[in-house]
Amino acid sequence: MSLDFRLELPMRSFDFNIEGKYENGITAVFGPSGAGKTSLLKMLAGLVKPGNGFIQLNGRILTDSEKGIFVPPQKRAIGFVFQEKLLFPHMTVKQNLTFGMRYARKRCPADKMISLSEVVELLDLPEVLDSKPAAISGGEQQRTALGRALLCAPELILLDEPFNAVDCRLRDNILTYLTKLKERVDIPMIVVSHDLPDLQKLTDTVQLIRDGQSEGYGKIEDYLIRPGLFPRIRA
Amino acid sequence: MMSTVLLSVKIGLIAAAINIPIAVAAEYLLTRYAFRGRTLIDGIINLPLVMPPVTTGYLLLIILGKNGIIGSALYSTFGIRIAFTGAAAVIAAMVVSFPLIARSVKISLEMVDRKLEDAAMTMGAGRMSVFLRVTLPLILPGLLNGAVLGFARSLGEFGATITFAGNIDGITRTIPLSVYSFLQIPGREAGAAKLVAVSVLISFGAIFLSSTINSKGKKHES
Numbered sequence: 080m081s082l083d084f085r086l087e088l089p090m091r092s093f094d095f096n097i098e099g100k101y102e103n104g105i106t107a108v109f110g111p112s113g114a115g116k117t118s119l120l121k122m123l124a125g126l127v128k129p130g131n132g133f134i135q136l137n138g139r140i141l142t143d144s145e146k147g148i149f150v151p152p153q154k155r156a157i158g159f160v161f162q163e164k165l166l167f168p169h170m171t172v173k174q175n176l177t178f179g180m181r182y183a184r185k186r187c188p189a190d191k192m193i194s195l196s197e198v199v200e201l202l203d204l205p206e207v208l209d210s211k212p213a214a215i216s217g218g219e220q221q222r223t224a225l226g227r228a229l230l231c232a233p234e235l236i237l238l239d240e241p242f243n244a245v246d247c248r249l250r251d252n253i254l255t256y257l258t259k260l261k262e263r264v265d266i267p268m269i270v271v272s273h274d275l276p277d278l279q280k281l282t283d284t285v286q287l288i289r290d291g292q293s294e295g296y297g298k299i300e301d302y303l304i305r306p307g308l309f310p311r312i313r314a
Numbered sequence: 315m316m317s318t319v320l321l322s323v324k325i326g327l328i329a330a331a332i333n334i335p336i337a338v339a340a341e342y343l344l345t346r347y348a349f350r351g352r353t354l355i356d357g358i359i360n361l362p363l364v365m366p367p368v369t370t371g372y373l374l375l376i377i378l379g380k381n382g383i384i385g386s387a388l389y390s391t392f393g394i395r396i397a398f399t400g401a402a403a404v405i406a407a408m409v410v411s412f413p414l415i416a417r418s419v420k421i422s423l424e425m426v427d428r429k430l431e432d433a434a435m436t437m438g439a440g441r442m443s444v445f446l447r448v449t450l451p452l453i454l455p456g457l458l459n460g461a462v463l464g465f466a467r468s469l470g471e472f473g474a475t476i477t478f479a480g481n482i483d484g485i486t487r488t489i490p491l492s493v494y495s496f497l498q499i500p501g502r503e504a505g506a507a508k509l510v511a512v513s514v515l516i517s518f519g520a521i522f523l524s525s526t527i528n529s530k531g532k533k534h535e536s
Contacts, residue, residue, distance in 0.1 A: 126435070154438075157436065159433065161429060167434075183438055231436075231437045231438055
């Protein structure tokens with residue numbers, strides 16, 4: 080995977096201005112609440128139009144404001160796991176999981192797509208397939224949201240604060256599944272969080288963001304030894 | 315009496331059937347897109363709720379009557395006459411019941427989390443698919459509820475119908491107009507009473523149906 084972007088967007092409290100070049104694997108985006116992390120994901124997914132910017136994913140231009148190019152979210156092949164999970168309440172877990180498959184099949188050969196049974200097994204969801212989202216636990220909801228994104232044959236998956244507003248047990252549960260996913264499925268991910276220890280368990284590559292500006296990109300250990308950087312980022 | 319009831323039900327059903335797609339399209343545009351004149355359109359939609367029905371009927375006559383703004387053109391070009399026909403009774407019912415359906419659809423649309431639509435789009439669904447697979451099923455209870463209330467309102471419509479469609483037996487004489495006609499003739503109160511009883515029964519049935527749809531809608535999500 081190669082993701083290349085430069086995004087500018089005037090916001091209420093600051094001007095968002097971040098550029099980056101991410102490679103395969105998991106990239107963590109770390110910064111305090113309100114730093115612009117979710118805005119970055121939404122711009123990458125096409126849910127928010129940048130004031131000015133450029134996004135290229137695997138050689139395909141998704142946004143180029145100078146040339147007037149803006150590929151809509153449904154044509155980006157970028158999966159998005161929202162912080163609020165956002166499962167469709169009128170559908171069963173199975174219907175939620177298979178929602179995007181019919182669109183994915185149009186652009187991706189079946190043998191290259193991960194199968195429903197594989198996702199159900201990987202994320203431990205066989206018991207709840209016929210249940211409605213309101214009837215399953217928070218962890219199962221999170222895994223359904225993740226599985227749903229996986230089944231859309233994405234070239235990249237964006238996870239917005241997957242550890243936010245969950246208790247320790249659920250947090251460990253999500254980490255376990257994300258680690259399992261990293262080992263079994265070769266889909267690059269960008270994980271946004273304001274919790275560094277959890278991010279460290281998943282990856283060693285981090286993008287630091289504060290007030291809509293990049294504070295650095297590289298190995299977490301390299302930044303850890305830089306005195307005063309993380310307290311500043313956390314503030 | 316039966317023919318009057320059937321005529322009223324027929325007019326109410328046709329009016330609701332035509333109003334539903336228009337109300338959904340109008341409210342979808344009003345709630346999902348920002349554009350100039352949105353408040354004005356919203357005001358026009360809701361106007362029949364606060365206007366006396368007779369004035370609504372009079373306005374319809376000015377617009378669609380044989381000598382009206384649009385009605386005269388329709389008559390001179392195609393020979394189509396709308397006022398004082400069955401179509402006029404349907405239009406009168408549509409206009410007075412439209413705000414009830416539209417308001418119900420609007421509330422339902424506003425209650426749908428827009429992020430659910432965003433989520434569907436990131437999974438590859440285009441706008442129409444998102445509407446048909448996510449938005450519409452979620453607003454369905456509200457839509458049906460509005461349609462039932464709109465239908466009941468059409469059944470009770472009097473002022474706009476008598477002004478714009480007249481009181482023609484078998485064509486535009488709905489339940490309320492028939493009750494009014496009975497009361498104009500001494501000794502025909504029994505006929506009026508029977509229609510009033512039917513009217514009460516239908517209205518009660520509509521309210522019962524509306525509550526059932528509401529509770530089924532809530533169950534559907536759990």
